Amino acid sequence: MSTVAAPAAVMLPAPRRAVDDVDSVAVLPELWVPEASQWLSSSAGRVALEGYSWMQAVHWVAGAGLYQPRRHRSSGLRSFNATTVFIAQLLAELNPCFPGIEYLMRRTGLSKRIVNYHLAALRETGLLAYISKGTRVRGARAEASEFARMIPVEFDVALGIRTVLRDEAAPAYTRAVTGIAEAGRELMARLGKKAARKLRRPRPKTSPKASLAGARAGADGVAGTAVSAGSRCTPMGGGPNGSSPAGTTSLPPESKLASGADESSSGKKSMGKAGGRKNGRRKLNVIGRRYQLGRELTQQVEWLRGCSAPRVSWVARDLADAGWTVTEVLAWLHLRGTADRVHRGSGLLAVLLHGAETVLDTPAKRADAIEQWRGAQEARRRHRIEQVRADRERYEGDWQLPESRAVHSEMDSAVAQLKSASRAVVPDLVDDTEGAGVTSYEIDGQELADIRAAAQAGLETGDTTLINDTVHGCGLEEAVRVYGEDLILRAHQLDRFRRSSLSSYAYGA
Structure with missing residues (x-):
């Protein structure tokens, strides 16, 4: 019914x-x-x-x-x-x-x-x-x-x-x-x-005491007023019965006016009348503190995200009852350490929190643990900054060798092929130019040293123009006499490496 x-x-x-x-x-x-x-x-x-x-x-x-x-x-x-x-x-x-x-x-x-x-x-x-x-x-x-x-x-x-x-x-x-x-x-x-x-x-219904609206509700259990309501009371005109609204005004007792003000009209309530509230906030009980700590742990610990907050609250119930904060729990987890792979976050938390309230049994010990944890956090932050800075300099700076081992092996094999080919070409060129009637020029020691220094500087930047011009103009034998076999061999290696299909790297302009 x-x-x-x-x-x-x-x-x-x-x-x-x-x-x-x-x-x-x-x-x-x-x-x-x-x-x-x-x-x-x-x-x-x-x-x-x-x-x-x-x-x-x-x-x-x-x-x-x-x-x-x-x-x-x-x-x-x-x-x-x-x-x-x-x-x-x-x-x-x-x-x-x-x-x-x-x-x-x-x-x-x-x-x-x-x-x-x-x-x-x-x-x-x-x-x-x-x-x-x-x-x-x-x-x-x-x-x-x-x-x-x-x-x-x-x-x-x-x-x-x-x-x-x-x-x-x-x-x-x-x-x-x-x-x-x-x-x-x-x-x-x-x-x-x-x-x-x-x-x-x-x-x-929030309390067993019936409210005034509930007492005036109709027989159907729904509070309501007629659509075509009669006379209404107004602050200035009094009620419909003709009585003045000031007739029910009551003055506060003299004991309440000792300080010259009515405390009841000031809107201030004592802590006993405020229902245990302080500054408008309700004080948490034991269960509330447990749930608060569990919710904060699921939000701040990475490997606890996605776990059930009530279950985490039950795991950390002893610490919550002892008055631990989430910062103190994070400091204790830093001292204990965590695993690389976490399969069940609540189970790992139960293992790590075992015996925490007995080891850090005083506020001083917990404060010391917090300082260590914050120092580790700062060191980790600085290391991360240095790592990001090094990566930025690495990618935005000059070219460096790739990190892939496969690319390294291919480059080594290509350079080895170029070296073997250049060693085989130089003797052939020397034999072809022998007896060709190339005129040999007499160069003193200081001038020869300057020419070799200029050729060496060009090879360091990938420029082989000076050596190639000497080979084509004076012959390979004269070029070997002026620059030496090492510089001629390096020039041929750079030229072959530049023209190789195994590399897209080029020297010079």
Whole structure:
């Protein structure tokens, strides 16, 4: 039986014999609409023309007690309650009835699952029927369902409402009301008063003491005020009974005015009256400190990210009870060290924290551990800065050898081939130039040293122009006499290496 309205005996009057058999009222069986009949085309009820008459049917269903969902399924609501009536009032304000789940969640403060439960209750009682069902397609925008506000046929039978289908070609849900039985007029009047009320969102009970609004709530369990309210009280005009609002003003006692000010009007409360709060913040108890430490560890320890915060709180419960902070726990983990690969973070934490409260049993020891941890953090930060700086200088500076061993081996093999080829070419060139009648020039020692120094400097930068010009102009034998075999061999190696397909590196311009 729902606690929203009056007992079912009031909502369902006992059948009595009237003047005409048409005006008789029947007692109805259980109210349940299967899923296949929750569409407008297959519904047995009639469409409500406006929200007022529909809310009359909603309040009748709420107080009838005919809706027993647990007989058909194990999940969802247990009965038609006050929150269902409040959601129905929100739907009565929409035209067309095209509500979104997010809108109902925002207006009611409920979760998506609970809102869907209440919508299902309205459909299963025949008060709502699908016109079009919302879509939930991945990658596309979700569309809300469109409903038709329906009046179930059980409501018409219970109150003796007579309906007629004015157009034979029209659907059955377009029936119009033509009259009502005498036995249902009184009940219809009471339902009209409830439908005229503007309901407020029901609040969960937080204490056994009933609030003033709850004490003034109606018999349906929903606090509300009539839409057509009478006279209202104003700060200047007094109440509707003509009494002055200043008549109930009470002065503070003289003991409270000893300092010249009323402490009750200053907005300051003592710690005892503030419910154990300090500076507007609630003091945590033992369980709260455990959960706070576990949540901070999952946020600051890298290998604990993704772990269950309640489980981490249970693992670190002894340290939380001893008053440890998350900084002290991080310092202890630095002293213990961690593994390279962590398969189960909470298990590793339990091993590392074993015996921590006995080793660092004083605040001084924990402060010393924190200083060591912070020093290690600073050293790690400086090392990281130096590493980044070295990498930047390495990649933005001059060219260096690649780190790949495969590239090194290919370069070594290419250089070895060039060296072997150049050693074989130099004797051939010497033999070809022998007896060619090349004139030999006499050069003194100082001039020869200057020429060799210039050739050496050119080879260091990859320039072989001076040596090649001497070979082509004076012959290889004269070039060997001037520069020596070592410089001639290096010049040939550079030229062959520059023209090799195994390297894309080139010297000089």
